[in-house]
Amino acid sequence: MTALGFLYPGHSAEDDYPRIEQLLGGDIRVDLVHTDIGEDAHRVDALREMGSAERLAAGMEELRLAGADTVVWACTSGSFVHGWEGAQEQVRQLALTAGMPASSTSFAFVHAAREIGVRRVAVGATYPADVAALFAEFLRAGGLEVTGMRSSGVVTAAEAATWGEVDVLTLARAADAPDAEAVLLPDTALHTVAHLALLEKSLSKPVLTANQVTVWEGLRLADRRVNAPSLGTLFTRQPLVQA
Known part of the structure; x- marks a missing residue:
């Protein structure tokens, strides 16, 4: 069993995740923990705070107890607003806190x-x-x-x-x-x-x-590839050999 962990801000489209788990089938488990969204606003300052290290760390213990193998910060805007370098640092801190491979939707x-x-x-x-x-x-x-x-x-x-x-x-x-x-x-x-x-x-x-690539990123971190045509081209292609 591969257990994919996701930190998801608030409550919006989280039902996409059990839907994806069902479509993946087999031995893939999707564990989702909600983080505190703070102020619900697509505004740079609010988005930066939503993706702060403290807010992300608060959800990690539950994912560890669930036995997650990887963790992805399931938020696009709460990562890219930090810029490329800032988003990399966000992921580095998340990996250190989690003790497992980590990424975010923006990198996904x-x-x-x-x-x-x-x-x-x-x-x-x-x-x-x-x-x-x-x-x-x-x-x-x-x-x-x-x-x-x-x-x-x-x-x-x-x-x-x-x-x-x-x-x-x-x-x-x-x-x-x-x-x-x-x-x-x-x-x-x-x-x-x-x-x-x-x-x-x-x-x-x-x-x-966003939710599609987020789950795919969790699978990538776990070194898993799953063929699931209903999830689009991303889940049907063979991995490309990188030069």
């Missing part, structure tokens, strides 16, 4: 894009424009080319959690660009897992979403 997007062999990406963000721009900057620091960005101006995770299939598909279509090899939809507060097949069929290209 970069690693997932590399895994499927894409470099040019379009981004459909729920966030306000200034926060979305920080995500694009993070991706560029990770070696990706952002060909287009669409910001929806959603100011809280609670609002993002109310979005349904039509809203998610509309955002993805609006963000897509002809020269983009994949479309990225950040925000772990956004329900996307049930819509992955429709998204990729509609756009005719890979779509990477």
Whole structure:
């Protein structure tokens, strides 16, 4: 049994995780612990506080007791707002506290894009424009080319959690660009897992979403690869051999 641990801020789209666990099947267990979100605001200062070392450390004991093998900070905005170096330090501290391999959703997007062999990406963000721009900057620091960005101006995770299939598909279509090899939809507060097949069929290209890549990152840390076509291209390709 491989036990994947996730620190998830507040209560928004956490039901994506048991859904993914079911779709993975077999001997994969998904353990999710909620962290204190503090102020629910897609604002840089609030997001930095939400991802503070103290808030993340508070959830680690429960994951250790659950027997997690890896831990991922399941929040995109609460990691990339620290910048590339700051997000690396956040993960380093989390690994030290946890005593196990650690990562975050922001790094998961970069690693997932590399895994499927894409470099040019379009981004459909729920966030306000200034926060979305920080995500694009993070991706560029990770070696990706952002060909287009669409910001929806959603100011809280609670609002993002109310979005349904039509809203998610509309955002993805609006963000897509002809020269983009994949479309990225950040925000772990956004329900996307049930819509992955429709998204990729509609756009005719890979779509990477926050909760999807977060679980994939946990598997990557555990050195596991699972074929699960209903979870999109990311879960159907053979791992690329890195030069």
